[in-house]
Amino acid sequence: xxxxxxxxxxxxxxxxxxxxxxxxxxxxxxxxxxxxxxxxxxxxxxxxxxxxxxxxxxxxxxxxxxxxxxxxxxxxxxxxxxxxxxxxxxxxxxxxxxxxxxxxxxxxxxxxxxxxxxxxxxxxxxxxxxxxxxxxxxxxxxxxxxxxxxxxxxxxxxxxxxxxxxxxxxxxxxxxxxxxxxxxxxxxxxxxxxxxxxxxxxxxxxxxxxxxxxxxxxxxxxxxxxxxxxxxxxxxxxxxxxxxxxxxxxxxxxxxxxxxxxxxxxxxxxxxxxxxxxxxxxxxxxxxxxxxxxxxxxxxxxxxxxxxxxxxxxxxxxxxxxxxxxxxxxxxxxxxxxxxxxxxxxxxxxxxxxxxxxxxxxxxxxxxxxxxxxxxxxxxxxxxxxxxxxxxxxxxxxxxxxxxxxxxxxxxxxxxxxxxxxxxxxxxxxxxxxxxxxxxxxxxxxxxxxxxxxxxxxxxxxxxxxxxxxxxxxxxxxxxxxxxxxxxxxxxxxxxxxxxxxxxxxxxxxxxxxxxxxxxxxxxxxxxxxxxxxxxxxxxxxxxxxxxxxxxxxxxxxxxxxxxxxxxxxxxxxxxxxxxxxxxxxxxxxxxxxxxxxxxxxxxxxxxxxxxxxxxxxxxxxxxxxxxxxxxxxxxxxxxxxxxxxxxxxxxxxxxxxxxxxxxxxxxxxxxxxxxxxxxxxxxxxxxxxxxxxxxxxxxxxxxxxxxxxxxxxxxxxxxxxxxxxxxxxxxxxxxxxxxxxxxxxxxxxxxxxxxxxxxxxxxxxxxxxxxxxxxxxxxx
Amino acid sequence: xxxxxxxxxxxxxxxxxxxxxxxxxxxxxxxxxxxxxxxxxxxxxxxxxxxxxxxxxxxxxxxxxxxxxxxxxxxxxxxxxxxxxxxxxxxxxxxxxxxxxxxxxxxxxxxxxxxxxxxxxxxxxxxxxxxxxxxxxxxxxxxxxxxxxxxxxxxxxxxxxxxxxxxxxxxxx
Numbered sequence: 001x002x003x004x005x006x007x008x009x010x011x012x013x014x015x016x017x018x019x020x021x022x023x024x025x026x027x028x029x030x031x032x033x034x035x036x037x038x039x040x041x042x043x044x045x046x047x048x049x050x051x052x053x054x055x056x057x058x059x060x061x062x063x064x065x066x067x068x069x070x071x072x073x074x075x076x077x078x079x080x081x082x083x084x085x086x087x088x089x090x091x092x093x094x095x096x097x098x099x100x101x102x103x104x105x106x107x108x109x110x111x112x113x114x115x116x117x118x119x120x121x122x123x124x125x126x127x128x129x130x131x132x133x134x135x136x137x138x139x140x141x142x143x144x145x146x147x148x149x150x151x152x153x154x155x156x157x158x159x160x161x162x163x164x165x166x167x168x169x170x171x172x173x174x175x176x177x178x179x180x181x182x183x184x185x186x187x188x189x190x191x192x193x194x195x196x197x198x199x200x201x202x203x204x205x206x207x208x209x210x211x212x213x214x215x216x217x218x219x220x221x222x223x224x225x226x227x228x229x230x231x232x233x234x235x236x237x238x239x240x241x242x243x244x245x246x247x248x249x250x251x252x253x254x255x256x257x258x259x260x261x262x263x264x265x266x267x268x269x270x271x272x273x274x275x276x277x278x279x280x281x282x283x284x285x286x287x288x289x290x291x292x293x294x295x296x297x298x299x300x301x302x303x304x305x306x307x308x309x310x311x312x313x314x315x316x317x318x319x320x321x322x323x324x325x326x327x328x329x330x331x332x333x334x335x336x337x338x339x340x341x342x343x344x345x346x347x348x349x350x351x352x353x354x355x356x357x358x359x360x361x362x363x364x365x366x367x368x369x370x371x372x373x374x375x376x377x378x379x380x381x382x383x384x385x386x387x388x389x390x391x392x393x394x395x396x397x398x399x400x401x402x403x404x405x406x407x408x409x410x411x412x413x414x415x416x417x418x419x420x421x422x423x424x425x426x427x428x429x430x431x432x433x434x435x436x437x438x439x440x441x442x443x444x445x446x447x448x449x450x451x452x453x454x455x456x457x458x459x460x461x462x463x464x465x466x467x468x469x470x471x472x473x474x475x476x477x478x479x480x481x482x483x484x485x486x487x488x489x490x491x492x493x494x495x496x497x498x499x500x501x502x503x504x505x506x507x508x509x510x511x512x513x514x515x516x517x518x519x520x521x522x523x524x525x526x527x528x529x530x531x532x533x534x535x536x537x538x539x540x541x542x543x544x545x546x547x548x549x550x551x552x553x554x555x556x557x558x559x560x561x562x563x564x565x566x567x568x569x570x571x572x573x574x575x576x577x578x579x580x581x582x583x584x585x586x587x588x589x590x591x592x593x594x595x596x597x598x599x600x601x602x603x604x605x606x607x608x609x610x611x612x613x614x615x616x617x618x619x620x621x622x623x624x625x626x627x628x629x630x631x632x633x634x635x636x637x638x639x640x641x642x643x644x645x646x647x648x649x650x651x652x653x654x655x656x657x658x659x660x661x662x663x664x665x666x667x668x669x670x671x672x673x674x675x676x677x678x679x680x681x682x683x684x685x686x687x688x689x690x691x692x693x694x695x696x697x698x699x700x701x702x703x704x705x706x707x708x709x710x711x712x713x714x715x716x717x718x719x720x721x722x723x724x725x726x727x728x729x730x731x732x733x734x735x736x737x738x739x740x741x742x743x744x745x746x747x748x749x750x751x752x753x754x755x756x757x758x759x760x761x762x763x764x765x766x767x768x769x770x771x772x773x774x775x776x777x778x779x780x781x
Numbered sequence: 782x783x784x785x786x787x788x789x790x791x792x793x794x795x796x797x798x799x800x801x802x803x804x805x806x807x808x809x810x811x812x813x814x815x816x817x818x819x820x821x822x823x824x825x826x827x828x829x830x831x832x833x834x835x836x837x838x839x840x841x842x843x844x845x846x847x848x849x850x851x852x853x854x855x856x857x858x859x860x861x862x863x864x865x866x867x868x869x870x871x872x873x874x875x876x877x878x879x880x881x882x883x884x885x886x887x888x889x890x891x892x893x894x895x896x897x898x899x900x901x902x903x904x905x906x907x908x909x910x911x912x913x914x915x916x917x918x919x920x921x922x923x924x925x926x927x928x929x930x931x932x933x934x935x936x937x938x939x940x941x942x943x944x945x946x947x948x949x950x951x952x953x954x
Binding site (some may be wrong): 675 | 801815827854859867886889890917920930931
């Protein structure tokens with residue numbers, strides 16, 4: 001196992017950020033309140049589809065304490081559609097219609113919660129009072145709610161200038177699926193559905209903006225996963241230079257994808273601050289969050305697998321519809337993730353995949369933890385289970401026969417991934433992770449456990465499924481490391497942090513390179529005044545892309561330290577070691593100089609900095625991977641199902657995963673625990689219910705069920721470490737892997753448990769709520 | 782309306798609007814922003830504070846209801862004074878245990894969980910894992926999967942038991 005060579009990378013270092021968070025002193029955006037701040041609230045549409053015929057805001061404007069009410073008519077040049085954040089990949093035959101929302105509705109309402117007006121008042125309470133006084137005259141239109149009918153010829157059109165609700169079409173293929181099918185011993189075809197859910201960060205979104213007219217500068221605190229790109233968009237929209245605008249994403253209370261998006265409030269709140277000459281603060285409430293923040297997951301698949309009688313995959317064909325909601329600002333990231341991740345850790349010589357993206361009158365869909373990968377994994381793993389059943393094979397055995405071997409890397413799947421690079425796997429441990437999970441869950445002895453479990457009336461089943469996760473995509477991230485005269489080390493990077501432990505894992509990388517304690521490294525993330533190059537925290541890329549930029553910068557600082565110390569101590573740099581915050585001569589520890597003293601001498605007030613060198617002990621580096629690195633793993637779950645009530649209890653949940661070099665095992669396990677919990681929610685509890693008028697019927701935490709501590713079992717984890725070949729640290733991402741295969745594992749385990757009671761039962765739809773399982777059981781018996 | 786109450790051990794009195802939620806009052810009037818607001822309908826538990834030592838949802842109460850009562854927020858748990866830098870050593874045993882067990886990630890829900898857990902361990906100093914799961918089940922956390930929160934509370938129980946009843950922090954409030 002190759003490691004970065006240090007003592008801190010790989011260690012269970014307790015987190016640097018915790019003390020502030022545990023004492024209530026960590027600053028979240030909601031906690032920012034500049035003196036004189038005004039408070040904003042939005043008037044939003046209750047209807048998902050309609051035409052705004054009139055908007056009477058006069059009573060709201062006249063309400064005491066109200067400073068302004070803005071409608072589309074007030075926005076001037078700001079009234080233009082938002083940015084398309086991710087362009088579609090350059091694929092042959094691609095159809096892509098980019099449609100993005102106006103900051104405030106001008107005429108057409110395309111989803112519930114679209115903002116009609118912005119009210120700015122002395123307090124949020126007053127702003128909401130005034131919101132009640134706004135009268136909107138809306139002509140209701142027939143909403144498009146049912147994804148399966150969104151592309152019908154007679155479906156109401158959501159964007160009048162398009163001939164249908166088709167937002168995009170993509171086809172990717174390799175080999176010759178039709179020929180493979182013709183020589184298959186078994187062909188299985190099924191329809192699958194995967195329903196909508198929310199990101200569910202406990203912190204809602206918030207934006208606080210302060211325009212300083214004297215300094216000619218705008219400062220914005222924002223709950224974003226991408227402070228730098230958002231800063232750039234806002235500066236351009238407001239006609240300011242990027243250097244005039246500082247975005248700060250301080251502590252952010254969970255991201256999970258939706259906070260990577262660009263939102264209208266991120267322009268409107270700063271714009272209002274400039275216009276009113278006062279700081280303006282907006283905090284989303286939970287109800288708004290169910291509409292105004294993006295969601296994920298609605299897809300319908302028709303998929304087919306062709307296998308030999310030995311269970312070898314000859315090919316897969318998958319045709320699906322992806323629900324983009326009312327607009328498609330995030331391009332095709334999600335359906336392409338689905339299309340690519342379906343292939344998983346398996347050899348699939350022939351593949352034919354096409355998808356249509358549909359506009360519907362539902363909130364906008366953009367990546368949420370997993371970002372479409374879970375759909376692909378669900379379909380592939382289900383197809384393998386069904387094929388195994390059809391061939392009389394054990395589900396583990398059919399997987400053994402198809403996983404890519406350790407000697408087959410790099411493995412090229414010959415289609416294009418979301419980063420516009422070919423879908424190639426750099427390294428992995430597919431056989432090992434499967435066998436380790438099988439061993440940990442006791443798969444071989446499981447039939448005996450099943451017998452033991454029967455007396456209490458419940459039936460027990462096991463599921464073992466594989467996944468891969470494309471992680472750590474480009475384009476790049478950067479980092480600047482500075483040794484300060486006090487001896488502390490400062491690290492600034494452009495990625496924001498939403499709980500991933502960056503203040504610790506990034507510090508570990510630095511600590512190894514220059515011989516300090518991780519607690520000596522002060523990490524600054526998500527502040528554009530500290531670092532203004534970068535893209536953001538998404539796609540499980542922080543530890544990979546920012547991590548390796550930090551590693552590179554730390555190595556450069558190390559070189560500088562050694563050069564300065566060699567001069568100060570009059571020795572050869574080769575004879576020096578860096579430890580305990582000092583450079584010292586090997587074998588003569590008394591001959592040493594502190595990093596702080598070196599930092600001071602490297603930035604002198606008199607004398608000269610050597611020509612051709614830079615002052616200080618500081619370095620800035622960037623890292624961009626050639627393409628994304630692929631993590632992998634296997635989940636094994638044991639469930640007990642009550643055949644009477646259809647209640648499912650998870651008895652054991654095991655995750656064997658491989659994210660390359662592990663920087664901090666404790667943090668990695670935390671990511672996995674949280675991912676699995678989110679996966680359990682998606683697979684079993686979380687469902688957005690839309691009524692016939694297209695309204696969400698369960699827009700509260702009372703009715704939309706996030707899993708609680710009594711729903712998530714203890715999770716057993718095992719780490720494999722196959723280093724990535726695409727970066728010096730060997731890291732791969734781990735942020736989403738926990739969430740991706742849960743539904744597939746669940747489905748296999750529940751079917752296994754019910755194998756005797758309902759042998760023909762097939763789980764093809766997610767979420768698998770107890771109600772849905774109950775219906776399935778009734779249908780099967 | 783004029784109210785007088787004790788907040789984290791200090792007297793507070795002043796005028797508040799009758800409709801002002803306790804959560805908004807603590808955050809914007811008193812400046813105790815450690816109490817977070819996640820749903821405003823009493824489900825997520827992030828805004829949990831203690832009223833006379835009992836956990837309550839600050840988003841389901843009005844500020845005027847604390848008249849004559851004692852409110853403890855997350856800022857009142859650690860021994861450090863407001864403004865003083867907080868080191869791990871100065872943390873309350875429940876805070877410290879959550880730190881050691883990696884029982885928080887983004888940390889947004891954490892203050893509420895701490896206020897529930899501290900009260901729970903006073904009631905039940907030697908809980909089982911099942912009892913801990915039950916006790917924190919009124920708090921939503923999207924990051925941790927709860928596993929390490931449960932482990933953290935169990936660790937806190939061990940620590941508090943080892944420190945003995947004399948070390949009960951109620952004495953230094």
